[in-house]
Amino acid sequence: MRMQNRKALQAFHPHVYSLLETLLDSPFEAETNNLLFLGRTWPFGELAPVPLGSCVIVFGLPHPTELAKILNQTPERVLIVDSQIEKVWALMMNHNYEDLLKHPCLYLAVNTPEKLLIEFPELLYQFRDLQNLEWRESQPATELAERMGSVFLLQGFRPWQEELAVIQPPEQLKVLTAQLYQELLPATETAYKNYALSCSSGCAQCCHKGVSALITVTPGEWLVLWESFLSLPEKRLKKIAKYFRTWVGKEQKLLLKLLGYFAENMQQSHTSDFSLKHLELLAPQHNQACFLLDSETQTCLVYPGRPLTCRLFGASHFYGSQPYTCEIDWEQHEHIILHEGKYNHLVKADIWREELQSIHKHYPFKMPLALWFVTHLASDGDGWIDSPRLDYAQFKELLRLNEEEGLGLLTADSQEP
Ligand code: SF4
Numbered sequence: 001m002r003m004q005n006r007k008a009l010q011a012f013h014p015h016v017y018s019l020l021e022t023l024l025d026s027p028f029e030a031e032t033n034n035l036l037f038l039g040r041t042w043p044f045g046e047l048a049p050v051p052l053g054s055c056v057i058v059f060g061l062p063h064p065t066e067l068a069k070i071l072n073q074t075p076e077r078v079l080i081v082d083s084q085i086e087k088v089w090a091l092m093m094n095h096n097y098e099d100l101l102k103h104p105c106l107y108l109a110v111n112t113p114e115k116l117l118i119e120f121p122e123l124l125y126q127f128r129d130l131q132n133l134e135w136r137e138s139q140p141a142t143e144l145a146e147r148m149g150s151v152f153l154l155q156g157f158r159p160w161q162e163e164l165a166v167i168q169p170p171e172q173l174k175v176l177t178a179q180l181y182q183e184l185l186p187a188t189e190t191a192y193k194n195y196a197l198s199c200s201s202g203c204a205q206c207c208h209k210g211v212s213a214l215i216t217v218t219p220g221e222w223l224v225l226w227e228s229f230l231s232l233p234e235k236r237l238k239k240i241a242k243y244f245r246t247w248v249g250k251e252q253k254l255l256l257k258l259l260g261y262f263a264e265n266m267q268q269s270h271t272s273d274f275s276l277k278h279l280e281l282l283a284p285q286h287n288q289a290c291f292l293l294d295s296e297t298q299t300c301l302v303y304p305g306r307p308l309t310c311r312l313f314g315a316s317h318f319y320g321s322q323p324y325t326c327e328i329d330w331e332q333h334e335h336i337i338l339h340e341g342k343y344n345h346l347v348k349a350d351i352w353r354e355e356l357q358s359i360h361k362h363y364p365f366k367m368p369l370a371l372w373f374v375t376h377l378a379s380d381g382d383g384w385i386d387s388p389r390l391d392y393a394q395f396k397e398l399l400r401l402n403e404e405e406g407l408g409l410l411t412a413d414s415q416e417p
Pocket residue numbers: 206207211290291292293294299300301302303306307310
């Protein structure tokens with residue numbers, strides 16, 4: 001292998017380096033624009049250009065010229081998956097990939113087809129920005145893999161490609177989430193009709209528990225909420241923006257900790273360990289009111305578009321035995337669950353959460369409510385941006401901006417919304 005490739009691989013892709021190092025020989029030979037294998041010449045094909053800002057997944061390490069073309073289009077990230085280790089070895093032996101291997105966008109996944117099959121879903125998860133996902137196949141990698149019946153190409157790469165090609169557009173996410181809320185309505189009404197629960201307009205006890213950073217919101221929930229939020233009068237929107245900027249100023253350390261935590265541990269976000277750690281991070285926040293709570297009337301400013309958590313809280317239970325309410329009704333919930341068992345009229349929160357998750361199969365991320373709002377503050381002026389930003393890239397951009405320039409969203413005044 002070329003010495004400069006060796007060094008770059010070792011420094012930037014140590015896993016691939018150690019794998020390739022174990023290879024002593026390769027049945028492939030690489031020429032300037034061809035690969036020789038099994039007595040045949042396999043010419044490199046050109047890869048189509050990549051739209052700006054997309055995440056790209058390429059099956060098969062391309063020729064360095066083609067890979068450079070992709071990286072020069074400034075994509076968000078580029079993932080090269082190759083299940084033919086010897087071919088990669090031959091290419092690295094004969095071509096100069098040194099600068100490409102150092103590119104910060106590039107992620108290399110080179111492994112046996114069987115191992116890639118296991119790794120791939122996990123890798124895809126890191127490419128959460130599925131709206132802008134672009135798929136490519138490089139020749140001769142595809143031809144070779146097809147000819148050898150590669151399990152990875154046929155059972156891993158292609159099926160995922162097909163599945164992700166039919167991602168619902170964000171508008172559909174909004175429609176499905178709104179439908180889910182409609183379907184939930186009779187269930188909550190039944191609970192309130194059957195039991196003398198304390199939740200009533202003007203109580204809002206649960207909205208005072210540091211919820212802005214606690215409640216996690218999926219993209220579909222955000223779209224519904226954002227529409228509701230933008231329908232507030234202009235003056236109100238500006239007032240909230242002003243208050244919110246100040247709040248962000250005070251809480252930016254916490255917000256960035258949260259953002260980092262969610263970005264790194266998203267795949268565990270359904271586990272109780274994840275929730276516990278999330279709660280730990282929020283410990284100092286416990287008595288803050290949600291910034292969507294009207295401080296005079298103690299009512300929710302986005303009531304028709306509030307997230308699922310707010311709809312479930314107060315009338316639901318989890319895991320069949322865990323009341324999902326505040327201390328006022330806790331005992332009553334326990335009594336109901338204990339005496340009526342699974343035939344009680346409280347809402348089964350797990351079922352609705354699972355429904356929401358299934359709508360988000362292709363948008364597998366969520367963020368604390370406050371972070372969605374941070375990314376929708378207008379960078380100039382004193383209001384909000386108009387169209388929703390749904391891609392995961394916005395959150396990564398926030399982390400980057402903070403590292404390089406600070407958040408830059410802060411003002412000094414403070415007023416309740
Ligand atoms: S979104 Fe509305 S209902 Fe939910 S916590 Fe905030 S103010 Fe309360």
